[in-house]
Amino acid sequence: MTERRLQTLYTRYRKSINRRLSEYAKTRRPATVYAPIRHILSAGGKRVRPVLTLLSCEAVGGSAGDALDAAAAIEMLHNFTLIHDDVMDHAPVRRGRPTIHTRWDENVAILAGDALAAQAYRAILRSPRRLKKILGAFNDAFITVCEGQGYDKEFERRNDITIGRYMMMIRKKTGRMISVSTEIGALIGGGTPREVGALRSFGEQLGTAFQIRDDLLDIAGTPEEFGKTIGGDVKEGKRTYLLIRALALTGGAERRFLASLAPESRITQADIRRVRGIYLRAGVLDDALDEVERRTHRAQRSLKSLRPTAARGMLMWIADQLLRRNR
């Protein structure tokens, strides 16, 4: 397929997901609960996770329409985590819009997040078959993403985190939400255990690549490209791939400076520029890019065992896109 054809198809999948999401966002009252939910669901976004669900369903011979409710459920569960994470990270902007706790307040954000998680379950309950397996996977992802967020918080004040521990954390925080998207799509499509396994492992590799790329964009991108504040991870003292690598590769004053970054240390724009300078000199931006590439290719190799369908081709292409994404 040509690049243009792939783009057109992606847009078609994305639109069908947005239509289904808007059905779940129809309830109006109480406005305290549903106005913020509409605010976040209508902000757009790439809808990568639900598109992966639809394509994974087709890649094992299923029909994408059967997976639409599950796809909407996954996007809603993902948005629920965004709402609460943004409160915890004090993030002012998301997808170019004020975050819910900024536009309303923290209480509204807590409550709207909870209600969105509940709506996500309402949607996943409509899956047409293999409900118990699907719910088990969905619930496992919900628990896992909370655990990942917990480790992320715990790591913020520590300078002894290894890349191995970091990888465990992002597999939970980001990887599982993406691997559950492909896994559930394959389950609904009637995939064999081998097919479901291949798509789940594609999602997991892609998810970790995605998180490292996100770490990179936080410091290497521009606000316009990124849709959120630059250096937000630095400000919150997040132990990212870059920071952990740089802590291992630097010494003296540079390392002491990096080690001092913590949520409560009032970090300035000049500090963020200094961090970026250290990362450049230590070569950790290149290291991260290599890691993203390696994991993306590993993800693509997982798909080799599937029949060569149009859906498989699109999954390969999406992985390539994520490798190149700048927002």
Place this chain on the structure above:
Amino acid sequence: MTERRLQTLYTRYRKSINRRLSEYAKTRRPATVYAPIRHILSAGGKRVRPVLTLLSCEAVGGSAGDALDAAAAIEMLHNFTLIHDDVMDHAPVRRGRPTIHTRWDENVAILAGDALAAQAYRAILRSPRRLKKILGAFNDAFITVCEGQGYDKEFERRNDITIGRYMMMIRKKTGRMISVSTEIGALIGGGTPREVGALRSFGEQLGTAFQIRDDLLDIAGTPEEFGKTIGGDVKEGKRTYLLIRALALTGGAERRFLASLAPESRITQADIRRVRGIYLRAGVLDDALDEVERRTHRAQRSLKSLRPTAARGMLMWIADQLLRRNR
């Protein structure tokens, strides 16, 4: 059955629930997520909701053991709402212990709450039969309690709330969590649609009685009896049964004072004493008690259609207990 025998049986049910809950609280890491969960689940409490689940299961001829996971799920979902509500209401104490956001911080409370909701789903997924129906009811309760909390928040700044609107709000905020406890118990026990309906309606009436009694205890009890701060509702500007009735029955300076109560108006201990004085003079404490009694009896009448079993007797007795409870 004698009072003593009923107490002994209740304790036995409560202990079996606590044992099952402690199995769900076994996971240790990340501590940020699981230590607060253990903190709240081990604080005790009457466990009314899960005991109602076990008894409802038996009241339709089922075996309580089959409903233990569902009972634990309901208690966990309830505790999840307590964690987030306490953050939103700035409540310092719960069941005589510091609340999670007080002992740790707000971020920990948000995250631990989320993880506890996820654990609740893990437990409910283990229900031995009628899974789709049970999940539908469980999920409906989750959505409904969020909506009720939303209305509760919206009402805080308004003085035009009628008793009718208040009843709608507490049916959602409190009633549904209790009616889902009895409904799911009856479903697992293999109840007929008529039996399930009777137990659900028992739960709903009992739930609203429970909330009005709670409103009453907030101002009429002592901290030792109540296990939380006295006048917390007044401080948070909550539109309780008492305040709504008093707004309708008073005039002049008294009414203006009551109408001025809002979350942001720094309310003192003297203000709380003044509120209590107005409530006494207007007779709204007695009104509330009458309403609790009426609803409790209505709840008990719903059970008349069930076979006269020991479980039904205990459900009747629990309703009586709640009528008399002072904490």
